[in-house]
Amino acid sequence: MESLRPVSVIGSAERIEDFVAxxxxxxxxxxxxxxxxxATQVPWHEIGEHVARYADRVQAPYTRRDTxxxxxxxxxxxxxxxxxxxxxxxxxxxxxxxxxxxxxPLPPPGGAAEVWRQAEALMELAAGAGARDEKPARVEGLxxxxxxxxxxxxxxxxxxxxVPAVPRFVRDHDPGAPAGSHRPADGSATEAWxxxxxxxxxxxxxxxxxxxxxxxxxxGRMVRTHAARLPxxxxxxxxxxxxxxxxxxxxFPDARIDAVEPSPAAFPHLLRTxxxxxxxxxxxxxxxxxxxxxxxxxVSVGSSHHLDTRMFLRGLKRHTxxxxxxxxxxxxxxxxxxEEERSRIIADHHLSYIDExxxxxxxEDLPPxxxxxxxxxxxxxxxxxxxxxxxxxxxxxxxxxxxxxxSPWQRVRFTVLELEALVAxxxxxxxxxxxxxxxxALAADEGLxxxxxxxxxxTLGTSDRDAGTHVFALRRPP
Ligand SMILES: C[S@@+](CC[C@H](N)C(=O)[O-])C[C@H]1O[C@@H](n2cnc3c(N)ncnc32)[C@H](O)[C@@H]1O
Numbered sequence: 001m002e003s004l005r006p007v008s009v010i011g012s013a014e015r016i017e018d019f020v021a022x023x024x025x026x027x028x029x030x031x032x033x034x035x036x037x038x039a040t041q042v043p044w045h046e047i048g049e050h051v052a053r054y055a056d057r058v059q060a061p062y063t064r065r066d067t068x069x070x071x072x073x074x075x076x077x078x079x080x081x082x083x084x085x086x087x088x089x090x091x092x093x094x095x096x097x098x099x100x101x102x103x104x105p106l107p108p109p110g111g112a113a114e115v116w117r118q119a120e121a122l123m124e125l126a127a128g129a130g131a132r133d134e135k136p137a138r139v140e141g142l143x144x145x146x147x148x149x150x151x152x153x154x155x156x157x158x159x160x161x162x163v164p165a166v167p168r169f170v171r172d173h174d175p176g177a178p179a180g181s182h183r184p185a186d187g188s189a190t191e192a193w194x195x196x197x198x199x200x201x202x203x204x205x206x207x208x209x210x211x212x213x214x215x216x217x218x219x220g221r222m223v224r225t226h227a228a229r230l231p232x233x234x235x236x237x238x239x240x241x242x243x244x245x246x247x248x249x250x251x252f253p254d255a256r257i258d259a260v261e262p263s264p265a266a267f268p269h270l271l272r273t274x275x276x277x278x279x280x281x282x283x284x285x286x287x288x289x290x291x292x293x294x295x296x297x298x299v300s301v302g303s304s305h306h307l308d309t310r311m312f313l314r315g316l317k318r319h320t321x322x323x324x325x326x327x328x329x330x331x332x333x334x335x336x337x338x339e340e341e342r343s344r345i346i347a348d349h350h351l352s353y354i355d356e357x358x359x360x361x362x363x364e365d366l367p368p369x370x371x372x373x374x375x376x377x378x379x380x381x382x383x384x385x386x387x388x389x390x391x392x393x394x395x396x397x398x399x400x401x402x403x404x405x406x407s408p409w410q411r412v413r414f415t416v417l418e419l420e421a422l423v424a425x426x427x428x429x430x431x432x433x434x435x436x437x438x439x440x441a442l443a444a445d446e447g448l449x450x451x452x453x454x455x456x457x458x459t460l461g462t463s464d465r466d467a468g469t470h471v472f473a474l475r476r477p478p
Pocket of ligand 1: 206237238239240241242243244260261262263266284285286287300301302303306307
């Protein structure tokens with residue numbers, strides 16, 4: 001059991017819903033137990049009403065007692081207990097996890113044959129871990145490819161060959177006026193991703209994230225392997241500024257894409273990205289989205305850990321036709337059994353992406369501010385949360401742009417975003433990463449059949465179920 005120090009004071013009854021949601025998700029995502037002690041003067045019956053309201057919202061059966069209320073979810077049991085001057089929210093994990101398989105792929109869509117050919121050749125090079133015999137110069141030509149998928153993949157492969165490359169479309173990106181410096185209007189649709197991450201920078205630096213395009217190729221392969229036919233409509237959930245959404249249009253040019261994105265900071269970028277493409281952007285969260293419920297394919301990239309995983313899966317399922325396909329790509333961490341262990345895994349997982357991104361960047365090639373940042377990132381003590389907070393404070397300073405500079409400065413700046421994500425994860429405001437077996441178990445709870453699972457990039461551990469970038473194909477039963 002965790003400590004009983006009051007973590008917060010709650011002045012109004014509705015605040016209890018956030019804390020119950022947090023404990024539910026912690027246990028759902030794999031912590032054996034989690035307890036929060038909250039100081040409050042709010043009358044118990046009001047607290048109870050709001051706990052019941054939350055339970056109704058997530059469709060969890062509950063029992064009310066004189067001194068408490070008990071919620072039962074498929075993988076978590078949570079009790080809210082009244083104490084004098086406070087409430088105690090305590091949850092524990094219930095139920096075990098599951099496992100996967102594969103088939104014959106559909107041919108790529110005609111209009112995307114060249115993109116698929118290049119992508120598969122690059123994936124083969126990437127699998128050759130460094131591909132020492134290959135000439136970087138041949139791959140370097142692909143950094144200028146019109147396809148963002150191919151250019152991003154080429155940059156990743158080059159990095160594996162020891163060349164700290166940046167795709168041309170990222171170099172040429174004109175940030176213009178900051179599109180999303182504002183905060184969310186309400187907390188319901190998004191957990192303020194943009195309050196912790198610099199979305200304006202994310203909108204293009206993210207392309208140098210290790211395995212960013214590889215996850216999309218694997219997602220596309222799973223669609224071709226498991227869909228009954230090539231999709232003509234795709235729902236993309238949590239599109240952010242829209243990089244993977246564009247990659248989807250390149251792999252499946254005949255499909256129309258509905259992109260769901262609640263963040264007021266990311267949405268203007270998404271609108272810009274969607275222009276002149278077969279993408280319709282909707283500014284809403286998946287749990288509130290009221291669009292069609294018969295998509296043959298729903299996908300999501302990097303977003304499953306941005307909301308309650310169960311509500312995320314339920315939302316995707318609701319909008320997918322019976323028998324339809326759901327493909328989710330996201331970062332997952334290794335299995336954990338305590339909060340401390342999880343924090344260490346989250347830190348090491350993000351630090352692995354950071355180290356890989358910076359591995360071949362040379363200080364002397366960079367503008368002075370980026371040189372200093374690189375040195376700080378490489379030399380800092382990274383062992384404790386406090387040290388990581390300090391490093392982030394330093395790394396965040398001076399974020400100018402260098403139009404026309406051909407050094408790989410974007411790689412350094414991407415790692416600031418990764419550090420922001422790391423620290424947000426430690427603070428647990430935004431981060432809800434779970435481990436693959438648990439994600440599979442949650443999907444099974446929601447009646448989704450697992451068709452395939454692959455770890456496309458490893459950050460920690462040697463097993464397919466350890467930390468890294470993962471892709472899952474799920475089917476909504478007919
Ligand atoms: C890490 S970003 C991923 C963006 C993009 N798909 C990518 O891979 O670059 C996670 C996204 O999930 C979005 N998100 C948060 N809550 C959501 C919700 N309830 N429904 C849909 N998306 C949500 C965030 O606003 C954010 O844009």
